[in-house]
Amino acid sequence: MEYKNIIIKIEDSIAFLIISRPKALNALNSDVLSELECALYDLENNNDVKCIIITGDGDKAFVAGADIKEMLGMDAIAAAAFAKKGHRIIRFIRKMQKPVIAAVNGYALGGGFELALACDIIYASENAKLGFPEVTLGIMPGFGGTQNLVRVCGEKVANELIFTGKMISAVRAKELNVVCEVLKDKDSLMEKALETAKKIAFNSPKGVAFAKNAILTGVNMNLSEALDYESTLFGLLFNTEDQKEGMSAFVEKRKAEFKGK
Known part of the structure; x- marks a missing residue:
C-alpha cells in the first residue's frame, strides 16, 4: 500500500513508522488512522521486522492530537465511530507480538498521548509536552486515555491531568513512570530508541x-x-x-x- 500520511523505513529488522503531517503537527485524522492500521498489520506480519519505533515527522510534534477540523463537523454517531477506529489501533498495538517503542518528540497531546501510551516503551526528548487537553474543547479523551493513563500512574494523577487538560514536561512524565528516559534532543531520542530496538531484535x-x-x-x-x-x-x-x-x-x-x- 502507498501511504500519504506516514513513512515506513525498515533497517536491520527495525521498522520506523513515522507519522508525517508536519503542517498539521502530525494530527490524526481518519486517513491517518486508516494508514496506521494497515501499516501496523503489515509490520506485525512481516517476519523480517522484530521491533517497531513510532515517531513524528519534524521536531515540533510526535502527534499533536486528533484533527479538530475534522471532528468539528461530527455528530454523536460519527464521533463514536471515530473513537472506535482509534481504539482498534490502540488494542492492536497492545496485542502485537512485536514490541513497539514510542519516540516522543515535541507535542504528544490527546490522541498522540494515547498512541504513545499504547506502546510498550516510551522515550521522550526534553522539548516533549504531553497531556489531554480534550476538556478544554468540550470533550474527553476518546482513544483509550481515560483507561490507559490510570493504569500507568494511578487514579488521582490521571484525574488531575485529564480534568485540568494541562500539559506536562517530559521530566514530569518520567517522574510519573509514563516515560522511561528523557533525551536531550531528537537525534539523541532516536539513537536511544534504536539502541533499545536493536537489543530487543537480538x-x-x-x-x-x-x-x-x-x-x-x-x-x-x-x-x-x-x-x-x-x-x-x-x-x-x-x-x-x-x-x-x-x-x-x-x-x-x-x-x-x-x-x-
Missing part, C-alpha cells in the same frame, strides 16, 4: 512476545492467576525452536541465531 522473538503477553494480560488478573498464567507461558516456550537454540548457544558459548519459531 533476543528471541518468541520469548519477547510471550513476555509481552504475560505482562499485559497478567496486569488485569489477581496475582495468583497472573502467576499461573506466567508459568503456563513459560512452559510453552520449551516447545519452541527459540528455546532450544538459545540454551544450546549458551552451553556451546556461541551467539544464538533465533528464527522466531
Whole structure:
C-alpha cells in the first residue's frame, strides 16, 4: 500500500513508522488512522521486522492530537465511530507480538498521548509536552486515555491531568513512570530508541512476545492467576525452536541465531 500520511523505513529488522503531517503537527485524522492500521498489520506480519519505533515527522510534534477540523463537523454517531477506529489501533498495538517503542518528540497531546501510551516503551526528548487537553474543547479523551493513563500512574494523577487538560514536561512524565528516559534532543531520542530496538531484535522473538503477553494480560488478573498464567507461558516456550537454540548457544558459548519459531 502507498501511504500519504506516514513513512515506513525498515533497517536491520527495525521498522520506523513515522507519522508525517508536519503542517498539521502530525494530527490524526481518519486517513491517518486508516494508514496506521494497515501499516501496523503489515509490520506485525512481516517476519523480517522484530521491533517497531513510532515517531513524528519534524521536531515540533510526535502527534499533536486528533484533527479538530475534522471532528468539528461530527455528530454523536460519527464521533463514536471515530473513537472506535482509534481504539482498534490502540488494542492492536497492545496485542502485537512485536514490541513497539514510542519516540516522543515535541507535542504528544490527546490522541498522540494515547498512541504513545499504547506502546510498550516510551522515550521522550526534553522539548516533549504531553497531556489531554480534550476538556478544554468540550470533550474527553476518546482513544483509550481515560483507561490507559490510570493504569500507568494511578487514579488521582490521571484525574488531575485529564480534568485540568494541562500539559506536562517530559521530566514530569518520567517522574510519573509514563516515560522511561528523557533525551536531550531528537537525534539523541532516536539513537536511544534504536539502541533499545536493536537489543530487543537480538533476543528471541518468541520469548519477547510471550513476555509481552504475560505482562499485559497478567496486569488485569489477581496475582495468583497472573502467576499461573506466567508459568503456563513459560512452559510453552520449551516447545519452541527459540528455546532450544538459545540454551544450546549458551552451553556451546556461541551467539544464538533465533528464527522466531
